[in-house]
Structures are given as C-alpha cells and as structure tokens.
Amino acid sequence: MFILFGMPIVQILIFGFALTNEVKDSRIAILDESKDEASEAIIHRLESSLYFDIEKNITQPQLVDAFREGTIKLAVVFPQKFSEQLEHTNAASIQLIADATDPNVATTLVNYASAIIYDSQNDLKGFKELPFKINTEMRMLYNPQMKGSYNFVPGVMAMVLMLVCAMMTSISIVKEKEMGTMEIILVSPIVPMRVIIAKMVPYFILSAVNIASILLLSVFVLDVPIHGSLLFLISECLLFTLTVLALGLFISTISGSQQVAMLISLMGLFLPTIMFSGFMFPIENMPVPLQVISNVVPAKWFYYIVKNVMIKGLGFQFVWKETLVLSGMMLFLMAVSIKKFKVRLE
C-alpha cells in the first residue's frame, strides 16, 4: 500500500525538484594572468552570475590538480596583458577549459560562460571604443570529441553489475526459501558460509564476463579509451562486484519472496543507481539532503572511480578514498548478511 501511494509522490518530488540537468553553482576557477581592468571587469560579471561558484587566485599547477580531482568543472584563463591586447588589436581571447568527462555539463558551462563574457563586452565600452572583439577559445579536457559514450560507459557498467549481481543473487537465495529447498540445506550439516560462497561464485564469474565484454565493446566499438591502468580498472570493477553481491545477499536475508526481493532490488537499487550515481543527473546540483543520500549509493563511488581511471587516466592515489568507501561498504554488508543469514527458520 505504501509503495502504491508513496512511490508516485516520492518520484515526482525527486524528479521535479532534485534531479535537474540544469547547472547551478558550479565550481569554476579563474586564472587571471594579466590582472588588469578588462579582465577584472569580466571576472566581476562572472562572479555576479548565479551559475558559478568562483575560485580565484589559483595557480597553473593547482588548476591541473583541481581538474584531476574533479573539484572544478571549468576554468577561465585570461592571457597576460589582456587589456593591452584589446587596446592595440581590438581583439583578445579568453580560454575556457572544461572537464568534458560529462559532455552535457561541459557544454552547458561553456555556453553560460561564453554568454556572460559576450555580455560583458558592453561593460567595456567606456574603456575602448567599438568595434573590438573578445574571442573565447574552448578546450574540452579528457574528451575532446565530446562523446556521450565517455559518460555512459561507466554508468552502464555500474547498472549492469548492479542488476546482475544484486538482483540475481538475492532472487536466487530467496527462490530456495520459496521452493522449500532452503529447509533441506539448513537441516544439513553444511556451514552457512559455504552456502553463501556457493551462491556468490556463479554471479561473480558472470559479472567478470560482463565487465570484460563492456570494456571490450567500449574500447573497440565505441572508441572510448582506457587511459588508466587496465589492471587497476579491473580490480576496481571486481571490488564493486563484490560490494553489490554482498548487497544482494543482504536483500535476500530481509525478503521472504522473490517478488519482494525483485521489488527491493528495483526500487532500492536500480532507481537510486540511475538517479544518484551522477551519471544521469549531476550530484552537485541536487539539494543537500539528496547529496547526503547519494553517499550511501555504492554506484556513485564506483562511477566516480571508473570515470577517473578510465577517462582521466588517474591512478590509485586519486581514488583511494572512494576505493576505501567501497571496501568498507562491502565488508559491512558481508558481515551483516552473514550474521543475518538464518541457520534456523523462524
């Protein structure tokens, strides 16, 4: 009953308010190498915009790191002697560097920024008589061709593993409860740990095959490169697989029938994976409560890791925190479900 009446309300609220493709308050950095009248005027314009949350006084090496860590999505770079150039040649250019691992966000940000810069030309009228021109040069980091597949390959990977591992594992255990075969296993002297491992192994292998086929397809058919270490990427995938297997196990211990297990998997795993992993809707734009919720979705961490390792080519030192979170989740879920796995029927 709750599901029937509650779901539409929850969904309309979540989709209506929280999940927007709009970009608000994005963190951008400004590297101003000229620090003159013209550049300050433009920066002022950018600052007063609602779309951006501006980080000034950044140095070039810091900029590189910020992009890697994903703390900024866009950088506006003013070349040296910006005003002078404007004055003498009636033209100057500003470089816009965007993190294009998510091409939609990158395009939106670049468009916003260009529009603001274009508008601010009016502010500069007094400074210099028309006609003059400020060019914007765009640079799309990590994904120069702006391919959508760069974004969805990691997302699809998270979703497929979630479906195969969590849903199938939980259903396969609950099915035994329903069929009555679980009783027979429980009266036998076999230890619960072995039952659990035996249930996990086939899905683990299945997932490994899925990971391989997704990676092969994305590299050879979709031309999505793997910039980072392949071995590291695969081990992260296997870690995520274990995490969702544990999740599936956990679901099976709390649900009594296949339908319930299926429903919990869909509502509790599939939808949150789509909504909160950051793959459809940028997490930064969600209201704070939803951002907090997104932290418990394993797919969010996995998506972040895969994106960074695969597209940005980063190594362990940049994703160790996320790896740690995933490992923690896995151990916690394993422990809880092994403890909850009932040796007795009640």
Place this chain on the structure above:
Amino acid sequence: MNVIEVENLSKHFGKFKAVDDISFNVSRGEIFGFLGANGAGKTTAMRMLCGLSLPTLGEARVAGFDLYKDAEQIKRNIGYMSQRFSLYDDLSIRENIRFYGGIYGLTNKQIKAKTESMLHHLNLEEEANKMVKSLPLGWKQKLAFSVSLLHDPQIVFLDEPTGGVDPITRREFWTMIYEASDKGTTVFVTTHYMDEAEYCSRVSIMVDGKIDALGTPLELKEKFDSPNMGDVFLKLARKAKRGDN
C-alpha cells in the same frame, strides 16, 4: 535405547503457544507417528527437533546430542523430508542425489555407489537423467525419502510425506519406511491419514500444542474404546479450541 528424548519442550510465538510443554521418548528403530489436526503444532515440534527452530523452553536430546549445544552433530545424524516437495525441480534425479550427497559431506565414491543402488532400488535407472519436475508426485516423494536416507542417518524426520499421493504409492512408500526401520533407522513421521497411523509402532496425538494421547495404536484404540485410529483421532481433535488454520 532412546534416540529422541523430549522434556517439557515449548515454542511460543508471542503469546501463542504453538507447542506447549510436550514430553516424550522415541526408541531406536521405532516408527513414531506424530498426529494432530492442522495447526496443532506438529510441524513446529518437528522443526525444533531438526534444529530448524529454537525452542522457547524445555530440553531435548536427539540422537544422543543436546538440542542447544550440539545442533551441528544432530544435523549430521538426522535426515529430513519436508512437507513441501524438497528436491530441485530443475536438476535431474542424478544431480539431485549428487547435490544432497555433497551437502552431507559424502565422498564422490560413496555418492556414486549410493546413486546406483538407489536408482536400482527405485526402478528409476532409465529416468536418472530426467528433470525431477517431469516425475509424477508419488515417485518424487519416494525419491525424496531415499535422498533423506542418503547419509545413513540414525533418525529420519518425515513431515507429511504422503500428502496428495495415491493409495497404491502410499502403500509402497510405507513399505520403504518399514525397510528403513528394519535396518535400525528411527522414523519420526507426521501424517493426516489415519490408516497410516495404524502402521506406526507408537502414535502421539497433539491437540492445541499439547500431547493428549501417546501409545501403540492398539493401546489407544482400547483406551478410547474406538474401532480404529480415525475414531480415536476424532474424539480427541473435537476438543480442540484452535481453529483449523
């Protein structure tokens, strides 16, 4: 020698006393019939003895092991066939036997030998590689019973093994029970069929979670002045306050 000793065993679900202070003993090789109307607490009592469910109160020893302390040892020494059909429908007969041999820790060699003798005994040699779901119910039940004896348990618990099975197959099933009993296996069986109650060495009748009558079928018939076990059962079961649920 007693292989099952039960003293003041109870199982409460909240305020509901599913099993209310029952005591009895079962000796080796006996066929112990455990009767009662639906909801009288038979299955709950049996599940406690199998270690599937923890008693609220009371003591019990099964196959010489304490129910609380040595649950794992008990599991090695009992066989169990549940009310619901308990083989894997989507595995073949041979695979089912192998699976159960495996979870009871039999070696491959033992499993092979047992499989052949069992298939021969049940006359299922030609069907050995067929899916279990294609078998008629009576055959499935006979197979499930044989599988529950696979590891030569001291006691085998049968929870309504002949439900929905035709009279001829039921007869054959009881022949198998006698064979097992002759070999020294204790058989603990619940049933709704009163003619089957006559086949048991001793019978207990549960009413509202308590054991109201216990003895050989002959003793019970004399005591309640009834021509058959069905009449004994009706006289006792009518007193029940719990509904049929």
